[in-house]
Amino acid sequence: MTGPETGGIDPLLGFALVGALGVGSQWLAWRMKLPAIVVMLVAGLAIGPGLGVLDPRGDFGDLMEPMLAIAVAIILFEGGLTLNFQGLRDARLGVRRLIFVGAPLGWIASAAALHWVAGLSWESAAVFGGIMIVTGPTVIAPLLRQARLKHRPAALLQWEAIVNDPVGALAAVLAFEVVSVLADAASLGEAMVDMIVGILAASALGLLGGWGLAQAFKRGKVPEYMKVPVLFVSMLVVFALADSVLHESGLLAVTLMGVWIANAGLPSYEEMRRFKEHATILLVSGVFILLAANMSREMLGSLDWRALAFVASVILLARPLPVLISLIGTNVPWQERLMVAFTGPRGVVLVAVAGLFAQRLVALGFEDAGRIPALAFALVAATVVLHGFTLAPLARALGQTATETPGVVITGGSRWSVALGLALKKLELPVLIADPNRAHLRDAREAGLDTFFGDILSEAAEHRLDLVSYESLIAATDNDAYNTLVATDLATDFGREHIFQLKRARDTSTRHALPATLGGRRLGPDESYWEANARISEGWEFRVSRLTEEFTMKDWREKNPRAEIVADLGPNGTFRLLGPDDTPKEADGVRLVVLAPKREERSEARRDENGNDTLKGAKAE
Template sequence: MQEQALVIALVGVLGIGAQWLAWRTGWPAIVLMLAAGFLAGPGAEFAFGSSLFDPEHAFGDLLEPMVAIGVALILFEGGLSLNYKELRHAGDGVIRLVILGVPLGWFFGAMAAHHIAQLDWPVAVLFGGILVVTGPTVVMPLLRQSSVKTRPAAILKWEAIVNDPIGALCAVIAFEYFRKSAELPDATLMQVVPPMIIAAIIAGLIGYAAARAIAWAFPRGAVPEYLKVPVLLATVIAVFVLSNQIEHEAGLVAVTVMGIALANMNVSSLRSIHPFKQNIAVILVSGIFILLSASLDIAELKPLNWYIAAFLFALLFLVRPATILLSLAFSTVPWNERLFLAWIAPRGIVLVAISGLFALRLTELGYADGNILIGLSFAVVVATIMAHGFTVDLVARWLKIKGDTRPGLLIVGSSRWSIQLAEHLQTLKTPVMIVDSSWERLAPARTRGLPFYHGEILNEATEHNLDLAAYQSLIAVTDNEAYNALVCNEFAHEIGRDSVYQLGETVDHDDKKALPPSLRGRALFESGFGVNDVKQRQTDGWVFRKTTLSEEFSFEDAQAVLPEESHRLLVLRASGTMRFFSHAARPEPRAGDTIITFSPPKEEGALKDTARRKAAKPQTT
């Protein structure tokens, strides 16, 4: 009992610690998680003669079902992120990678495993099927880490989630064929494939039926709010286990179909559970990576030799590129995106979990090479994660498919004040987007060529039509303070509670008309200017000014140059990071930063006198 509790605690610390370190350093999270688990398990055993913990000893027979259910929940969560509207631009590539990419990848992977890694044909064919998977557990963190254009990112995401269960079924088909061949020498593929396809179809129908049941029950109040997350998670696990009773690994098909179906049924009740399911996914990915890498046995790595090194090279530079380039031949996907897709194919949890399962079964059938699958699968995971995790940014930049790397600002409410702010930020190369439901209010933004979105920001359709990944901060500056608070509260979970702001003064709690701070965004400006305050000052001629600091021109110098009544709005770091001045935060400006202030009009003579007093030339516009 104490050992299991200690292992759970260590897995949590190592997994979440690796995620935090990745956030701080910008390194690939999957690389750090894999390294943390390896160092705690076989690495510590090799160096000190004993590992920090042994997951198999601690959990015994429970380890395999724990990992399996974790993978099922991850695939379901990944399915919830897939929207059919993405297929408008990426559909051609996705369909080709499913219909053509799976058999081509299976064929090339099996050929490489047999001819290069020297595996027996049955083991090579089965492992080639497993190699079809890429996996959301590794692809999604890479996409979050790097800013890639929408279409290639969507293709990678869809391929990772859809091909995961398909790759598992390919391995099941291969195993069942070889098992039947051992029992009946005259067994044919027709005795194996049709039942597998029927089982996959039934599993998909079970997943779809479960999604329809959730979509019917949640909006009608059949499930109370506090039970929606537990009911959803219990349903996913039940669907997975039930489908696996029909056929091994069919549960992965069921939960993937369930997630995709729910994501496209416009169930408004699911919006409230998005933060929780994202947290579950992060915890599961971290925990499973640590458990699997820590449970690796040093003895399983000993069979790896130069044949395996050559196989890994072929997998990276021959198998994946040939699969992608042949699958996407004569497609609408541009060549630079095809080359990017041909390089990025990291493998993760599903590959290791399925390989471990079939390694035991192949050994029971008498195939000696079955034992090598565990070490080989870890070698594939390490090689692909290291190769793709550290080069994704470089390759995306080289192929010119890099998206906006500078953090952007989402402005809700089109007004003279917000448009002037957007213009200043745009001159500083900061991505901005003005959102408003009024086409008339957006007219000045359209005239000035500013990016805009016409629609209701709180509408669920906006979530699918407007990619929020590029925006680090949000400010709500409409005329309605309550609406601004609603917008901030709605997007606080996605953008961050500390990164949503609104106009409106934070008043004393004794004022019964005041909105509770927990419902509002942070107040812009240290003084907490309200909408009317801003309007009045604009009428009086107040404008935005940007002041760039340097080693010679300090923050104190900038304060001396600007009018005394100026109010600081934000600090823009050289990296593009924005830090707003508010009632709760006061960032420290430093050399290289640009300060944006809201200031009254300057008197020309006073400005000249001030400038003559300064030794350095002020950089204020």
């Protein structure tokens, strides 16, 4: 392997290196609980301008531009797939204001900051300013989970990110079309005609492609195993055809195509969307590493005081002012308005699209557009690092934190679920019990637990529940098939390591056993719904017990030989549900949630030797 000075790296090794660094950076960020984009930025800069191992422009040559164009097209297509109008109609007034008022104002404010502070021409500022309104769901979601925001500010930020992801890209596309057509055309009239024809043709191709695929899928014209390949190839064909009519209008076409498919009500939509999400993660990682490695030392050196002033103006003015103006007249409290206004992390989509358009603008003769990639990297790095470290303290200062520790969703309102919910509530964890039968939730409501009447898999649950506050889920209804469906469907949202379900009653039978790819992990004693609730009927109960230096795990086991440990909460606030093979923590200050035989009632005012109050249904030891 050689550097650019000796002829560059072999293209095959270069592709492998980019892929390994991209996916490796995301994994390392997950392990270290860091923003993935920061790790990818460091990795890209290290192998590019830092060590000179990879020079994408020189090593990949003419492949670089079409690679970036196709990757950005797929990223925007996936963004269009997330835009479901039904969810938008259900959104509150604040969300609609952020989209229809805040986004245009943010475009104008960002373009002004780019022109007057960063010193770009109005043409370059208009294009880059459009994509700057994108906050990006892949960036904001991990930050929201980390900060544990209350439902409304979290919903405002999350919906804004989901909808503005394709909207910002469309804004940049439209601005670029105007700039490029005006630059190439002989007169303003000719420019307008070319632009209108190109946009109409791209829109028609995108909508026609989406409609055609939806009809083919609904009528069974495409077998199930070929739907994703057909979708992928159709998207590339639409992109290429639209781009041949008007340069870069292909991005507009594939975004509209994705929006149409998202709202077509296809039964295979979830499978297609998840495949596109996986493909997008790979592409986003690769594009970001490539763009970071393609940065020259001279480009990085151009980040002077004006770049710093530009980033500050965006964070302090161009982001907050449009948000605050758009929320005037809504019922959103001022604390939540400030929370949303000063939270605007940018992500990989901004860098990818900005890098692509910067090359196009330079080719059109706008030399100042060469500064756009450096400004994009500076803005992304500054906002992600800033919000990553300040979002939680800001939320606490404004009183917008729902909880310090992630909670648990339990499906099924049985006596077992209520007893476990009370024990978890004793640990001050958010607990939600969901059941489609209102009568099953009566005991939970009387116990003071939060409940949701409805199907946890429904669109109503998706739009109304504050799932950001919950990290784990237990599927515990009396229907094993439904438990398996819930655990399988929500595993991608919570992570399979955080999805549990009660043992299936007939799982030991070869005839009825399901593959390991379906369902969730086993919980604690590994009992079925009927066995678990029978224990509660026999007098067993959930308790909370604290370990200390004087009262160790060994002492606890000697005192409670029949008890089963279900969960533990570390002294640093780390909560874990435990499977049958998991080992509980044994450090000083660890609190255990255990299932044990009922003991003699104590006075409710009395505290035990570990300093815990007793709690009916969830005793403390």
